[in-house]
Amino acid sequence: MDRLRKTERMMRVWLLLHQNPLRYSAQDLAERFEVTSRTIYRDLMTLSEDIRVPVYSEKGRWAVQEDYYLPPIRLAIPEALHVFLAVRLMARFDHHYNPYVDSTFRSLGSILPEPLKAHIQRTLDWMHSLPKDEKHLRVLRAVAEAWASRRQLKIFYRALDDERPTERIIAPYHIEPAAPGHASYVIAHCYLRNATRVFKIERIESAVLLNETYAIPDDFDPDAFLGSAWGIIVEGPVQKVRLRINDRAVMRLMTETIWHPSQTFEKQRDGSTIMTLEVMNTVELCSWILGWGDAMEVLSPPELRQRVAEIARAITLLYAPQSTPPKDGDRSHFRHPG
Template sequence: MNRMARLTYLQRLFYRNPRGYRSSELAELCGTSQRSINRDLEELQTEPYYLPLVLDDDWRWRLMEGHRFTLPPVHLSLQEAASLYLAARLLARVSDEPNPFVGRALMALGEALPPEVGAQVQKVAATHLGDADSRFAKVFEVITLGWATGRKVRIRHQGLHSAHIREYVLSPYLIEPSSVGYATYVIGYASYFEAVRTFKLERISEAELLSETFEVPEEYCGLALLSRAWGVMYGDETTQVTLRFSPAVARRVKESRWHPSQEIEDCQDGGCILRVEVPHLLEMKPWIRSWGPDCEVLAPEALRQEVAEEMQRAAETYRRDPASGASL
């Protein structure tokens, strides 16, 4: 590997192993001379890495305790920076919990942008700074560090329909936001299940970074699995969902790419039919209901019946006199 690749690799090694390494061990891992490694260790402590390395009595180099993972400078075009700003805004809008790291990222981005727009971005950032010591912020920090460095994390998580908090050792393979659940999810191998599972970060009460490392299996391709999902619920088998939209909303439906598998067919009355293939139907239901009477489920029949019954119950609710309900 060339020197730049080696420096990046060394940085990752130190984050993965808090005990550190002797320079001879690093030379063997990198396939280079000990003399080259010593030069690399000096460079890692200067710009742009500023890695706070400590040499212990047993000649092991390690990261200073309490150091936070930092990235070297990234050079962006104005349009790339604007894209990151929009992505961060979307993430902030679909999060159950305020994420102070979104605010920090926007603040840093605003400082780098031209003053005319940088001031606007920083005003937005100030509304998202939140509490860096909140439970969610601490969980987010640990999970992302484990994900980035390939280290396992111990989590305490309470399922939506469970009265108990369970403890798992998790190998975080992937982090994914969801506009469906207004949340952020971590996907990875969980010890209790001995299988890959999805956990909502907002339901994790505690997270601890462990020294034990992991490797993502070569056969695992989370992004490919998620490409078939409507949100974060994925699977190998899919079901075709067929929806008919009224002429009043057909143009709006055809404006967007709702799912990679979608097919749209025009109807003679000006409406349209949308077909998608998804592994789970649950995440689609709120989206279907959001169209009200302008969306009709044609297939599968079980989904059609579920939505029809929910719509009927909603209609019954609105037929009642509000005064007969609970006091406001």
């Protein structure tokens, strides 16, 4: 793993010197990459003697020969636009500064045409002002390293309903972002439960990389695993969900967006539209339905219709004048599984 980190650092030094010739001294590079000046000199020597990258210095500042570089990549405007959209999504996804996101998009920004390069630079400069969550970065890196190296990971995980974290050994199969909750999840085999489970990375208190290795099953397909989920929660059987949409504007929003691959629409004589889905009946689906208010009515399955109705009644009581708010124990409808 140390060799992998050294290689990654040298590639970043190489890229930085190419983009900023004769700007950085060895001490500047050492501070930027949080190593000693001696380590930077060793990296520069490796680049020069072993990899044959023509690095040179003038007055103590380093550069890479201008005409020597990796095969150039040029992105067309539509391709570059998707890099820009990706960095904007990341900026809204996690309201913390992530140096890995920063370095990734700064590297990609170097091959983009103007003015998209400048737009990305401004977004990254703004992200740099956000607070940094060191614990989350450590956990995220450990999860990524376990996944990449196929090594088991010991985590201390605090589920939503748990007062204290429990120790688990997991074998990561896949890492998946979930935009609605501004969170990332690791799909993994849990040795404690002897089953595939979904863990919210933000709920992992600490993570330790183990020496024991594992293999991802040949038949594991993350898209198939999540295919019938409304979001990230994989729970319960797949059911046919029928929703009546009564509002004209909401009808248009529904039909112009692919909310789930299984969705179909059927126009009714009374002017409403029936939306049909083949999905798991989870809290994520229920929350989404409630978000449309009285513009959407659950027709089936009956248990989902009942749950939505119960929550609607609880909300009515909560906002009724001089009403008594429901007790904590009555808020089970809103609870998100751990």
